Amino acid sequence: MRRCRGKSPGKVLCGEVKQGYQVVVIGGGHAGVEAAIAASAIGCRTVLITPSIKKIALMSCNPAMGGIAKGTLVREIDGLGGAAAESADKTALQFRMLNMKKGPAVWGPRVQTDVLEYCLAQKRNLQKAGVRIIQGMVEKLEGHNSSIEGVLLSDGRKVEAGAFVLATGTFLNGMLHRGKAAWPGGRRGDVSAIALERDIRERMFHVKRFKTGTSPRVVRKTIDSKFLEEQISHDLSFRFSWSSKSGVKNKENCWLTRTTGATEKIVKESLKHSPLYSGRIKGKGPRYCPSFEDKVTKFPDRTGHPIHLEPMGENSRVMYLNGLSTSLPEEIQEKIVRSLPGFENAIISAYGYSVEYSCFETGEFDNSLRLKRTDNLYVAGQILGTSGYEEAAATGLLAGANAARNILGMTKIVPERMSSYLGVMVDDLVTIGTDEPYRLFSSRSENRLNLRQDNADRRVFSLACRMGTLSEEKKEAYARRNKIYNSLRKEISAKRIHGKPLEDICRRPEISPENIGRMVGFDAEEINEKEILSTAVLDIKYAGYVKRAENRYKVRMRYGEASLSSVEDYDEIQTISIEARESLNRRRPKNISEAESIPAVRQADIDALVLHLMKERVSRET
Numbered sequence: 001m002r003r004c005r006g007k008s009p010g011k012v013l014c015g016e017v018k019q020g021y022q023v024v025v026i027g028g029g030h031a032g033v034e035a036a037i038a039a040s041a042i043g044c045r046t047v048l049i050t051p052s053i054k055k056i057a058l059m060s061c062n063p064a065m066g067g068i069a070k071g072t073l074v075r076e077i078d079g080l081g082g083a084a085a086e087s088a089d090k091t092a093l094q095f096r097m098l099n100m101k102k103g104p105a106v107w108g109p110r111v112q113t114d115v116l117e118y119c120l121a122q123k124r125n126l127q128k129a130g131v132r133i134i135q136g137m138v139e140k141l142e143g144h145n146s147s148i149e150g151v152l153l154s155d156g157r158k159v160e161a162g163a164f165v166l167a168t169g170t171f172l173n174g175m176l177h178r179g180k181a182a183w184p185g186g187r188r189g190d191v192s193a194i195a196l197e198r199d200i201r202e203r204m205f206h207v208k209r210f211k212t213g214t215s216p217r218v219v220r221k222t223i224d225s226k227f228l229e230e231q232i233s234h235d236l237s238f239r240f241s242w243s244s245k246s247g248v249k250n251k252e253n254c255w256l257t258r259t260t261g262a263t264e265k266i267v268k269e270s271l272k273h274s275p276l277y278s279g280r281i282k283g284k285g286p287r288y289c290p291s292f293e294d295k296v297t298k299f300p301d302r303t304g305h306p307i308h309l310e311p312m313g314e315n316s317r318v319m320y321l322n323g324l325s326t327s328l329p330e331e332i333q334e335k336i337v338r339s340l341p342g343f344e345n346a347i348i349s350a351y352g353y354s355v356e357y358s359c360f361e362t363g364e365f366d367n368s369l370r371l372k373r374t375d376n377l378y379v380a381g382q383i384l385g386t387s388g389y390e391e392a393a394a395t396g397l398l399a400g401a402n403a404a405r406n407i408l409g410m411t412k413i414v415p416e417r418m419s420s421y422l423g424v425m426v427d428d429l430v431t432i433g434t435d436e437p438y439r440l441f442s443s444r445s446e447n448r449l450n451l452r453q454d455n456a457d458r459r460v461f462s463l464a465c466r467m468g469t470l471s472e473e474k475k476e477a478y479a480r481r482n483k484i485y486n487s488l489r490k491e492i493s494a495k496r497i498h499g500k501p502l503e504d505i506c507r508r509p510e511i512s513p514e515n516i517g518r519m520v521g522f523d524a525e526e527i528n529e530k531e532i533l534s535t536a537v538l539d540i541k542y543a544g545y546v547k548r549a550e551n552r553y554k555v556r557m558r559y560g561e562a563s564l565s566s567v568e569d570y571d572e573i574q575t576i577s578i579e580a581r582e583s584l585n586r587r588r589p590k591n592i593s594e595a596e597s598i599p600a601v602r603q604a605d606i607d608a609l610v611l612h613l614m615k616e617r618v619s620r621e622t
Contacts, residue, residue, distance in 0.1 A: 021047045022407045024151060024159055025131075025400065026138050026196075027167035028056040031381030031392040033122050034082050035165045035400030040129040041081055042404035042468045047132045047159060049151070051171070051191055056133070057087075057122035059389065060170075060187045061214050062322045063115045063312050066240070068099050068108030069440045070390040073421045075109075075456035077394055078241045080422075081469035083129075084393045085240035087121035088113055093252035093314055094233040104538055105449045106442045109238055111248055114313040134159070139195035141377070145203050148377050154195070163376040163403040167396055168383050170212065170357040173197035177275040178353040179329030187355060188214075197358050205371065206361035210437050211283035212387060213291050213325040213354040216333055217318045219347040220311070227342030228255040228309065237527050242457060242477060247527060255309040255319075259292075263339040264303055267296040270332045275354060281327075283356040286387050286437040291325045291354065292336070307340060318349050327354035359385045362433025367426055368412035369399040378403045384429055387437035394422045401467045413467045418447045418553060419459050434599050446553055446603040450546040455535045457481070481532055488536045491520045506540040513537040552607055559610045560593040566616060575608035 023039040025032050028050025036048040050056060065088040066074050078085035091114045098108035126133060136153040141164075143149030150160035171186030171193040184192035200207060231254040237247030271277045274293050276285070285291065290298070295305055308322040326333060330351050337346050360383055364371055369384070371377045380399035381392035402412050415423035424445045429438060442448045451459070461478055464470040470478075495502040497519060506516055513534040517524050524530040570576060570584040583600035595601055595609060 021045050021132075021159065021161040023047075023163050023165065023400070023403050024049065024161040025165045025167060026151060027169055027171070027381070028053070028133070029167060029169040029381060029392060030057055030084065030389045031167035031169070031396030031399070032165070033057050033126060034077065034084065034393045034396035035167055035378075035380055035403070036126060036131040037083050037129045038081070038397045038400035038467075038469045039163075039165070039404040040131050041471070042401060042408065044163075044404040044407055046130075046400075046404075047134055047161070048126065049134045049136055049138055049153070049159065051135070051137050051186075053123070053133055053135045055119065055190070056126070057119050058187075059113065059115045059118065061212075063310055063320055064110055064112050064322075065389060066108065066110035067390075068106065069421055069442045069444070070388060071098075071107075071109035071240075072442075072451060072453040072456055073390045073394050073425075073440060074240050075453050076420055076422055076460050077390075077397060078243075079457040079460040079470075080397055080464045080467060081471060081474065082393060082397045083122060083125040084390075086243055087118055087125065089239045089241050089244040089248060090121050091117040092248040093311060094231075094250050094254055095236070095238055095248035096231065097234050097236055097238065100234075103449075104454070104534075105452050105542060107453060108442075109240065109453055111240070112252065112254060112310055114316075116313055137191060137193065139193075140199045141196075141203070145205075145373050147375050162407040163378065165378045165380055165396070165399050165403050166383055167380045167392070167399070168193055168196070169381055169392070170355045172200075172207075172358040172383060174355055174357045176353050176355050177281055177327045178351060179273055179275070179327070179332075180280075181329075182275070182280065185355070186357070188350065188353060200358075205373070206364055207358040208361050208385075209283035209356055210359055210382075210385065211281055211285045211354055211356040212289075212437060213285070213327055214352050215321045215324040215326065216337055216348045216352045217312065217320055217350040218309075218337060218343070219349050220317050220319050222343075222345050222347045223309070223319065224342040224344070225255060228257050230254075231256055231308070237530070239527070242481070242528070243474070251314050252311045254311070257307050257309065257340050257342055258304040259307060260339055260341065261303050263305075263336055264296050266332065266335050266339060267293055267328070268300075270328055271297070273329050273332060275327050281354060281356055284436045285354075286439060288439045288441075289325070289387065289437075291327065292323070293326060293328065324352065325354075326352040328352075357382065359383045362429070365430065367414045367430045368402040369395060369426070370402065370406075370412075376403070376406060382437070385434045385438050386425070386429070387439050391425060391438065391440055394425065397469065398422065398426065401469050405468070410468075413463070415460075415463055417445070418550065419451075420456075420463065421445065421451055422460075424451070432597055432599055432601075436599070441602075443602050443604055446556075446607060447546065447549045449542045449549065452535075452538065454531060454538060458485070458535065481528060484529065485532050485536055488520070488522060488533065489539075491522070492516065492536065492540065495520055503540055506537050507544075511537075552610070555614075556592070556606060556610050559613065560591065560596075562592050562610070562613050564589055564591055564595065564609070564613075567612070573608065573612050575611070576605045577602065580605040 022044040233250035417423040
């Protein structure tokens with residue numbers, strides 16, 4: 001065995017190493033990368049096995065990171081020692097802060113990224129972490145379910161280890177669909193993990209089928225931008241990672257167009273050619289990122305669906321049409337694209353398609369992301385039933401960390417839902433489950449006014465220290481920021497303006513962090529200082545709401561067994577979402593705990609149910 005230089009014992013392996021691994025990560029997507037880096041950071045000799053080294057952390061769908069709740073999750077990944085945030089900053093082409101019409105608590109940072117550069121950045125992060133990368137296709141798990149011993153590759157190689165992380169993305173018996181054509185693949189141009197899925201089924205693990213899709217890519221020079229609306233980058237000096245020295249700079253333009261009546265007509269007349277509507281696809285698709293065929297079918301009277309043009313890279317010749325996911329035949333896709341304003345002469349460089357894949361059923365894994373019937377097999381990303389790069393990366397980090405901790409005889413780590421979106425997601429997946437690809441939303445959290453993107457590092461710091469994934473350098477950087485934060489909070493708490501406590505003034509909606517900074521003589525010039533000031537003020541502004549959310553959570557825990565027999569029609573409870581009302585009327589749960597287990601019922605709906613029961617109780621008693 002030949003070792004490279006490195007600080008962590010035994011975690012930087014090079015050369016022809018056949019065995020000696022402690023953690024094997026299967027899959028080189030967003031989940032796999034974070035899992036491998038986390039396992040290595042804790043001190044385990046780690047290997048990542050992927051079908052294509054060139055496509056590590058490839059963005060198969062839209063070329064962007066972040067969004068509402070998702071952007072906050074990326075910042076949590078950074079706070080936990082993950083790599084996605086830094087890579088997103090380094091390869092960013094444009095930045096936008098979504099949801100700014102609402103309060104800062106639910107703002108959603110999002111960056112367009114250079115797809116190829118992001119792949120290279122994440123590959124460098126793996127190498128920097130000392131993770132060995134093997135190109136190959138895993139076909140089989142070796143050993144009994146209770147304790148997996150190794151994995152068998154298609155070329156006959158066997159890789160042994162003490163713990164394993166399955167992060168197969170859409171590759172697990174992946175089947176691609178376009179029109180009447182269907183062929184095996186995890187994505188366009190890649191193979192499908194058919195044998196591995198068969199082995200998982202033979203081991204009596206329960207799996208289900210989900211589906212997702214992607215949009216056509218169009219040659220940039222064939223688009224007439226005169227008919228398009230430019231999407232301006234927001235100059236907020238934002239960056240996902242505290243390690244990044246400066247904010248994202250605008251390097252590329254993004255555009256917006258809308259479908260027309262002609263577009264919708266083409267789709268309506270072509271549904272018989274869609275594998276989604278012909279019955280060839282059985283898997284359930286994502287409700288909140290539907291195919292264009294679904295949009296036209298479910299909203300028949302609507303026209304003018306927004307289509308976002310996103311560059312695949314800096315000066316890329318190709319643009320991604322976000323919002324136009326389709327699996328219709330190629331000739332129909334051409335008609336659809338050319339019906340868009342400015343696209344009359346557009347040339348498609350890659351056609352859209354749907355991919356159907358397998359993932360584990362609810363109940364197969366626990367809150368450490370370990371499969372319950374094994375001692376050492378963990379799962380992350382879309383194999384859990386999630387959708388999105390951000391959800392995959394975050395679950396990968398947790399699964400990789402727990403796999404490593406298992407090997408080293410350490411206790412498992414479980415994030416709490418009241419302090420992180422990672423905790424919300426894991427708790428939802430384990431206790432509620434999902435009957436469609438899971439997407440993170442701020443509305444899924446009962447404590448969303450505290451789960452902000454600006455304070456993500458503060459919220460997850462103790463979790464990161466317990467997990468063991470945060471470098472000493474990042475711990476020291478956090479300590480410096482925390483010192484400034486505490487000093488600032490102390491000054492605000494002690495100061496009075498015209499006899500009024502400055503904390504009370506902070507809570508006024510018209511008062512900005514900059515106003516408070518001037519009042520206490522805090523001249524925030526550096527990007528870090530500006531964000532620390534903003535966090536300190538927002539923590540004060542939202543303190544009362546956060547306290548109430550915590551109290552509601554405690555009340556809801558007490559009301560878990562409260563009967564719902566008194567509710568005859570959930571449509572009469574207007575504070576519950578329409579989606580939740582439909583599911584509750586159909587499922588008729590006996591109590592609050594059963595209602596929580598329904599995927600369509602979110603935390604805000606549960607809070608509304610508890611409040612309804614409390615009002616009923618008061619009404620009866622009076």
